[in-house]
Amino acid sequence: MSLTRRQAIAAVAAAPLLLAADASADDARHAQAVAALTQSLELEQTAVVAYEAIANSGRLGLRPTALFRQFRAQDGVHAQQLVMGLQQLGAKTTIPPRRAAIPGLAQVRDERSAVAFAVVLEQRTIAAYLAAVPALTDVNVRRTSVGAMGTDAQQLVVLRQLAHENPVPTPFERGSHR
Numbered sequence: 001m002s003l004t005r006r007q008a009i010a011a012v013a014a015a016p017l018l019l020a021a022d023a024s025a026d027d028a029r030h031a032q033a034v035a036a037l038t039q040s041l042e043l044e045q046t047a048v049v050a051y052e053a054i055a056n057s058g059r060l061g062l063r064p065t066a067l068f069r070q071f072r073a074q075d076g077v078h079a080q081q082l083v084m085g086l087q088q089l090g091a092k093t094t095i096p097p098r099r100a101a102i103p104g105l106a107q108v109r110d111e112r113s114a115v116a117f118a119v120v121l122e123q124r125t126i127a128a129y130l131a132a133v134p135a136l137t138d139v140n141v142r143r144t145s146v147g148a149m150g151t152d153a154q155q156l157v158v159l160r161q162l163a164h165e166n167p168v169p170t171p172f173e174r175g176s177h178r
Contacts, residue, residue: 036132045096078148085141127175
């Protein structure tokens with residue numbers, strides 16, 4: 001099928017509009033990816049600060065203290081990776097929160113409350129990653145995010161075991177926004 005001259009002129013005239021629409025869609029995807037990664041970073045930074053505070057509180061036994069220190073280290077790596085991902089996207093990064101600014105942290109008094117606090121935090125982090133992954137267009141940033149989400153899901157299993165709960169209540173962890 002061949003184009004008429006009128007159709008060809010119309011197609012050439014419409015090209016800038018199509019390119020502008022594409023650019024606008026790319027900008028929207030970029031903004032969505034930055035917002036999703038920023039939320040994940042904020043949660044990872046919160047986990048780093050909270051887990052350090054909990055581990056150093058002297059209120060836990062040796063095993064839970066070691067686990068919280070290990071989780072802190074893992075989440076620190078995740079935070080560093082997210083900072084690099086956001087920088088690759090040309091976005092600014094957030095600074096970690098102060099302990100006093102973390103809701104619920106001041107109520108952590110013992111192992112039971114520490115584990116309950118951490119379970120909620122990990123569920124929120126997993127949910128944030130799950131929401132972020134579809135918005136990510138950079139393959140490396142997506143791979144890093146999926147890996148961090150998997151690590152956080154493993155941490156959640158360990159925390160549920162400490163709480164004497166079913167460690168894997170569903171086949172696919174989706175997190176929670178609570």
